[in-house]
Amino acid sequence: MQWFNEFYQKIAISPLSQWLETLPRDLAIWEKEALHGEFKKWCKLIDKLPNTTPSTIELQNAVAFGNAEDIDQYTQKQIEGLLRQFMPWRKGPFDVHGIHINTEWRSDWKWDRVAPHISDLTDKWVLDVGCGSGYHMWRMLGAGAHSVVGIDPTQLFLIQFQAIKHFNPTANIDLMPIGIEQMPKLQAFDTVFSMGVLYHRKSPFEFLQQLKDQLRKGGELILETLVVEGDENTVLVPGERYAQMRNVWFLPSEKAMLQWLDRAGFKQAKLVDTDVTSLDEQRSTDWMTNHSLKDFLDPNDVSKTIEGYPAPRRATFIAYK
Numbered sequence: 001m002q003w004f005n006e007f008y009q010k011i012a013i014s015p016l017s018q019w020l021e022t023l024p025r026d027l028a029i030w031e032k033e034a035l036h037g038e039f040k041k042w043c044k045l046i047d048k049l050p051n052t053t054p055s056t057i058e059l060q061n062a063v064a065f066g067n068a069e070d071i072d073q074y075t076q077k078q079i080e081g082l083l084r085q086f087m088p089w090r091k092g093p094f095d096v097h098g099i100h101i102n103t104e105w106r107s108d109w110k111w112d113r114v115a116p117h118i119s120d121l122t123d124k125w126v127l128d129v130g131c132g133s134g135y136h137m138w139r140m141l142g143a144g145a146h147s148v149v150g151i152d153p154t155q156l157f158l159i160q161f162q163a164i165k166h167f168n169p170t171a172n173i174d175l176m177p178i179g180i181e182q183m184p185k186l187q188a189f190d191t192v193f194s195m196g197v198l199y200h201r202k203s204p205f206e207f208l209q210q211l212k213d214q215l216r217k218g219g220e221l222i223l224e225t226l227v228v229e230g231d232e233n234t235v236l237v238p239g240e241r242y243a244q245m246r247n248v249w250f251l252p253s254e255k256a257m258l259q260w261l262d263r264a265g266f267k268q269a270k271l272v273d274t275d276v277t278s279l280d281e282q283r284s285t286d287w288m289t290n291h292s293l294k295d296f297l298d299p300n301d302v303s304k305t306i307e308g309y310p311a312p313r314r315a316t317f318i319a320y321k
Contacts, residue, residue, distance in 0.1 A: 014147075027176065090105055114222060137175070188214070199249060208260065208264035208266070219320065242307065
């Protein structure tokens with residue numbers, strides 16, 4: 001696939017060159033499986049996106065490419081119609097030639113909470129683990145990163161990412177549809193982000209080690225995850241579902257999470273932000289019409305999930321290798 005071939009060439013003479021020993025094989029396996037679903041149809045739809053020349057590109061305060069005046073009304077409607085074929089859009093928002101992709105999550109709010117606490121990304125090699133459709137990756141690039149790589153095996157997220165990148169194709173930003181467990185120990189990234197992933201892992205300590213294996217010595221980890229209130233021994237292990245999600249395994253307290261980072265060998269771990277997810281930050285929209293947060297909370301007490309657990313509360317931690 002051309003998207004992957006271009007990435008191979010890009011990293012051949014880079015700190016990530018070791019990845020070429022395993023990545024082509026892993027992506028070939030992924031691609032073989034992907035072609036049995038909707039992926040092939042989605043690729044054809046991306047090929048139908050018209051080529052445009054955005055008059056402006058904004059990545060520092062938003063993710064926006066061009067404005068409505070850059071194209072005629074027919075082309076704008078064509079672009080919107082194609083982008084709507086890739087619903088549901090969960091992480092964003094994105095703006096493309098006057099088309100506002102109003103995603104389920106206000107991911108810009110999360111970025112605004114995290115960004116003041118991270119080290120300068122200027123000229124850094126950055127990895128975003130579980131990147132979704134790549135909203136935060138664009139903001140990392142806007143913050144000055146030299147190269148941003150995201151990993152997420154979900155087919156639709158790759159398609160959504162490529163649909164957005166179509167409007168800024170030369171950007172040094174790439175998404176590889178694999179999991180972190182498939183990555184060799186590159187020890188090459190200056191900064192690794194993991195936002196909204198830890199609680200989906202059956203073995204959190206194995207996951208922390210995998211994150212550390214991608215960092216160079218002295219590199220920075222930015223970890224955001226669901227937490228609960230309590231002391232260093234408090235960890236919630238939900239039943240079959242948490243806020244209607246099946247694959248939630250461990251929700252530590254902030255103090256427990258700091259202890260986990262210390263036990264995993266990270267240095268100078270600190271809590272930099274906590275926030276209770278609001279109904280304005282995660283909600284249904286005309287670009288994501290499925291159930292959302294309000295459907296997952298107790299209708300009589302929004303401080304609890306529908307199962308009776310504490311409502312989603314997120315914390316961001318920073319630590320170093």
